[in-house]
Amino acid sequence: MTTRLKSVDVVTIGVGWTGGIVAAELTKAGYHVVGLERGENRNTDPDFEIPQIHDELAYAVRHKFMQDAAKDTYTFRNDVEQTALPIRYLSGFLPGTGLGGAGVHWNGQTWRFLPWDFETRSATVKRYGEEKLNGATSQDWGITYEELEPSFDKFDYAAGIAGKAGNIKGTIQPGGNAFEGPRSREYPNPPMKTSYAGLLFREAAKKLGYHPFPQPSANVTRPYTNPDGAKFGACVYCGYCERFGCEMFAKSSPQLAVIPVAMKTGNYELRTGCNVTKINLDSTGKRAVSVTYVDGLGREFEQPAEMIFLTSFILNNVRLLLVSGVGKPYDPASGEGVIGRNYTYQMNTGGTYFFNNKAFNSFMGAGAMGVAVDDFNGDNFDHRDVDFVGGAYLLVGSTGARPIQYHPVPPGTPSWGAEWKKQVVKYYDRAIGINASGGVQAYRGNYLDLDPTYRDAYGLPLLRITFDWGPNELNQSKFMAEILKKIGKAINADIVAVAPRTGHYNSTIYQSTHNIGGAIMGSDPENSAVNKYLQSWDVHNVFVLGASAFPQNSAYNPTAMLCALAYWNVDNVIKNYVKHPGPLV
Amino acid sequence: MDELSRNDFLKLAGIAGTATAVGEGAPALLRPDAADAAPVKALLLQPQAFTYLTQPEQAFVEAAIDRLIPKDASSPSAKDAGVAYYIDQQLAGAWGTGARQYRQGPWQQGTPEQGYQLNMVPQQLYRIGIAQTNAHCRKTYGKTFDALSSVHQDEILHGLEGGKIALAEVPAKAFFDTLLGNTVEGFFADPLYGGNRNKAGWKAIGFPGVAAAYTGVIERHNIPYRVKPVGIADVEQGMDPDPDRAENDEHRRRVAMMHGNTRREG
Ligand SMILES: Cc1cc2nc3c(=O)[nH]c(=O)nc-3n(C[C@H](O)[C@H](O)[C@H](O)COP(=O)(O)OP(=O)(O)OC[C@H]3O[C@@H](n4cnc5c(N)ncnc54)[C@H](O)[C@@H]3O)c2cc1C
Numbered sequence: 035m036t037t038r039l040k041s042v043d044v045v046t047i048g049v050g051w052t053g054g055i056v057a058a059e060l061t062k063a064g065y066h067v068v069g070l071e072r073g074e075n076r077n078t079d080p081d082f083e084i085p086q087i088h089d090e091l092a093y094a095v096r097h098k099f100m101q102d103a104a105k106d107t108y109t110f111r112n113d114v115e116q117t118a119l120p121i122r123y124l125s126g127f128l129p130g131t132g133l134g135g136a137g138v139h140w141n142g143q144t145w146r147f148l149p150w151d152f153e154t155r156s157a158t159v160k161r162y163g164e165e166k167l168n169g170a171t172s173q174d175w176g177i178t179y180e181e182l183e184p185s186f187d188k189f190d191y192a193a194g195i196a197g198k199a200g201n202i203k204g205t206i207q208p209g210g211n212a213f214e215g216p217r218s219r220e221y222p223n224p225p226m227k228t229s230y231a232g233l234l235f236r237e238a239a240k241k242l243g244y245h246p247f248p249q250p251s252a253n254v255t256r257p258y259t260n261p262d263g264a265k266f267g268a269c270v271y272c273g274y275c276e277r278f279g280c281e282m283f284a285k286s287s288p289q290l291a292v293i294p295v296a297m298k299t300g301n302y303e304l305r306t307g308c309n310v311t312k313i314n315l316d317s318t319g320k321r322a323v324s325v326t327y328v329d330g331l332g333r334e335f336e337q338p339a340e341m342i343f344l345t346s347f348i349l350n351n352v353r354l355l356l357v358s359g360v361g362k363p364y365d366p367a368s369g370e371g372v373i374g375r376n377y378t379y380q381m382n383t384g385g386t387y388f389f390n391n392k393a394f395n396s397f398m399g400a401g402a403m404g405v406a407v408d409d410f411n412g413d414n415f416d417h418r419d420v421d422f423v424g425g426a427y428l429l430v431g432s433t434g435a436r437p438i439q440y441h442p443v444p445p446g447t448p449s450w451g452a453e454w455k456k457q458v459v460k461y462y463d464r465a466i467g468i469n470a471s472g473g474v475q476a477y478r479g480n481y482l483d484l485d486p487t488y489r490d491a492y493g494l495p496l497l498r499i500t501f502d503w504g505p506n507e508l509n510q511s512k513f514m515a516e517i518l519k520k521i522g523k524a525i526n527a528d529i530v531a532v533a534p535r536t537g538h539y540n541s542t543i544y545q546s547t548h549n550i551g552g553a554i555m556g557s558d559p560e561n562s563a564v565n566k567y568l569q570s571w572d573v574h575n576v577f578v579l580g581a582s583a584f585p586q587n588s589a590y591n592p593t594a595m596l597c598a599l600a601y602w603n604v605d606n607v608i609k610n611y612v613k614h615p616g617p618l619v
Numbered sequence: 620m621d622e623l624s625r626n627d628f629l630k631l632a633g634i635a636g637t638a639t640a641v642g643e644g645a646p647a648l649l650r651p652d653a654a655d656a657a658p659v660k661a662l663l664l665q666p667q668a669f670t671y672l673t674q675p676e677q678a679f680v681e682a683a684i685d686r687l688i689p690k691d692a693s694s695p696s697a698k699d700a701g702v703a704y705y706i707d708q709q710l711a712g713a714w715g716t717g718a719r720q721y722r723q724g725p726w727q728q729g730t731p732e733q734g735y736q737l738n739m740v741p742q743q744l745y746r747i748g749i750a751q752t753n754a755h756c757r758k759t760y761g762k763t764f765d766a767l768s769s770v771h772q773d774e775i776l777h778g779l780e781g782g783k784i785a786l787a788e789v790p791a792k793a794f795f796d797t798l799l800g801n802t803v804e805g806f807f808a809d810p811l812y813g814g815n816r817n818k819a820g821w822k823a824i825g826f827p828g829v830a831a832a833y834t835g836v837i838e839r840h841n842i843p844y845r846v847k848p849v850g851i852a853d854v855e856q857g858m859d860p861d862p863d864r865a866e867n868d869e870h871r872r873r874v875a876m877m878h879g880n881t882r883r884e885g
Contacts, residue, residue, distance in 0.1 A: 089809055091804060103719050117727070230841050393841055437821065450688070463824070487725065488721075
């Protein structure tokens with residue numbers, strides 16, 4: 035039996051970064067918001083307290099904070115000819131569950147996308163011709179960097195981002211990223227400290243004529259109070275960010291930056307342990323009336339709402355759209371339909387530099403601590419002589435060297451035994467990792483749909499992921515590997531271990547939780563699921579937030595981008611939608 | 620203290636029982652000022668015992684992990700660091716019984732890119748993998764794995780890893796990779812899980828453990844920061860982990876930091 039509840043103004047499906055931002059902004063504006071979160075309620079005190087939170091086995095290896103595959107996972111195949119099989123252990127990417135979502139166990143690398151990213155297709159065609167896309171179905175976003183700048187700024191200040199501006203209102207700033215789009219002001223907090231690894235990379239990069247700068251970070255560098263009065267502590271470089279919660283109140287998260295703001299208004303109602311299974315439409319199919327969810331006791335509820343924000347992480351967003359019949363499912367055979375279209379990811383090309391006589395103290399660090407180079411990103415360099423579109427940013431990050439997962443050995447070392455142990459002991463603290471984090475273009479055959487066979491614990495079909503690298507990604511990786519080798523020489527490493535990525539995308543190897551697309555934004559309902567305000571083209575009171583909206587992936591990590599879009603979306607809803615509910619475009 | 624034998628452990632377990640009996644509860648006893656060093660150290664050592672692995676399986680695992688991470692000048696072997704107990708506890712607990720594994724059928728073999736597709740939880744992977752590897756050893760050398768010379772043990776392990784040995788009911792490589800993965804985990808995980816005894820794994824590489832706050836030292840470039848490592852139990856029990864060493868002040872600062880309340884502005 036389903037219990038029908040009293041109607042509210044707003045429901046968010048999921049309470050992570052996007053759900054938290056929607057809650058803060060709409061409750062401040064006086065709306066009654068219900069946050070439905072499938073996982074537990076959890077907060078710094080006591081859930082992220084030391085010493086337990088510094089438990090590599092529990093959090094990093096056994097994935098204490100992540101989505102439980104026993105209940106809900108995805109099926110995967112490289113192409114449509116294969117039968118997709120369930121990802122029985124989630125390991126290649128790690129969606130979150132519980133209050134704050136993956137915003138609890140993220141690293142905090144905080145990037146604004148380049149102005150070029152928003153015009154990937156048109157800018158590429160204009161400068162190099164259509165062939166440069168190598169058959170990619172990448173699109174423009176239907177919005178520009180300039181339009182979004184105030185929303186990026188809002189996020190930077192809400193989250194207390196630490197960095198050095200490279201371009202303030204068109205004036206290049208020494209020490210920052212000269213390639214970034216113009217920002218309206220400096221970061222709210224100074225950049226992070228520099229590790230020895232970062233220092234060596236900075237010197238080598240300069241020697242090669244590149245332009246290094248400190249990576250922008252959501253690991254807050256000094257005690258900070260955001261414009262809404264939310265308070266942060268200062269990072270102590272403990273080296274436990276990625277996959278952990280932060281005990282110092284220093285890694286920006288929904289719990290710190292936005293959820294307390296919503297709570298303070300008295301207009302926010304958080305319900306945890308509530309898994310949404312469907313968005314219900316009225317008889318016209320053009321308006322959503324409610325969501326259905328199941329609570330921890332197994333009771334089913336229907337929660338009516340005027341506005342529904344789908345903020346459940348990209349993969350869960352796309353699945354809920356498909357099971358609820360919102361928008362036309364994408365069909366790779368015809369190239370028609372929009373839900374599931376343009377699924378992309380991140381292409382990482384890694385390298386390790388080994389030194390015989392250095393000490394890096396690599397166990398010290400912070401999730402987003404690092405030195406970056408943007409000379410090979412986007413269209414920051416001439417692509418006439420290369421066979422791919424877009425690029426990568428290079429990073430020497432110092433995120434902490436927890437020993438179960440980090441114990442690099444030079445190529446050729448056996449995988450166990452006396453020699454392996456000897457090399458582990460020798461190089462544990464004598465190595466630097468470098469990564470080229472690269473963009474991924476969209477292709478017709480890479481998409482998301484509902485699996486015909488496998489189901490989750492609620493009886494819903496699993497989301498099926500069909501994905502493989504395309505020519506842009508593999509060619510990009512080859513190019514970046516050469517650059518990483520060059521840097522290895524310039525940095526005077528004793529051993530340089532770099533290899534380009536080849537072969538198929540492998541769902542078992544962790545390569546970021548930067549799953550992208552499937553409900554993309556754009557200016558044409560024929561090839562996008564939501565308009566430039568993140569509003570469903572088909573059901574006007576459903577807003578789909580998160581990386582699901584990116585038409586293809588930039589080289590950068592996605593969170594600042596999707597949080598800026600969340601601010602942009604809510605601002606427009608408050609300004610334009612609530613007075614005249616209906617299509618905004 | 621670094622290389623305790625199993626017998627020493629049993630003895631210490633006895634001492635631990637006495638110490639608990641005379642105290643007013645463990646936490647008070649464990650305050651550095653509340654007892655002399657010997658009973659405190661004894662108390663920290665939990666008696667270890669196998670709960671899932673049978674005796675032949677224990678012998679197999681101990682022999683195998685002694686080859687995977689052998690003893691050298693830097694530290695004891697995985698076996699002497701208690702990693703067999705770590706593996707046993709993992710198998711007996713949530714992970715071993717299939718936690719976080721999607722368990723619905725239908726099952727079928729997939730591509731390497733699709734990952735694990737066996738209708739088996741880790742307990743079964745070990746049980747079948749060990750029995751069949753031992754059967755292979757008996758057939759080839761007339762003895763079970765634990766009774767082989769180390770040269771033959773290595774040959775078998777390479778055979779499982781590289782696909783030269785096929786087991787009938789379980790993919791040899793899946794079994795081997797799980798065993799190796801668990802061995803590395805146990806060697807480097809917090810000692811509270813039964814391996815990394817006396818922080819042998821952490822000491823070997825210079826990992827300082829969980830009491831970590833480096834604001835003041837992270838920009839001391841190229842100067843090795845070496846302290847005696849701190850585990851979760853050390854901090855929880857309020858012990859100064861290393862009262863006699865030169866790094867004492869640094870430790871005290873780190874542990875104090877972990878107990879501090881002054882982390883947030885205002
Ligand atoms: C290990 C790791 C490191 C990362 N590091 C970085 C980084 O350095 N920089 C960066 O930019 N990004 C990083 N990310 C990505 C970042 O965490 C995500 O981009 C971000 O959290 C996405 O925000 P979201 O609101 O879309 O989803 P989330 O923050 O994940 O929130 C979604 C919420 O919805 C809930 N939910 C899902 N389905 C339902 C349902 N049916 N009913 C109810 N609730 C539901 C989930 O439980 C979850 O709490 C990292 C991710 C991981 C896993």
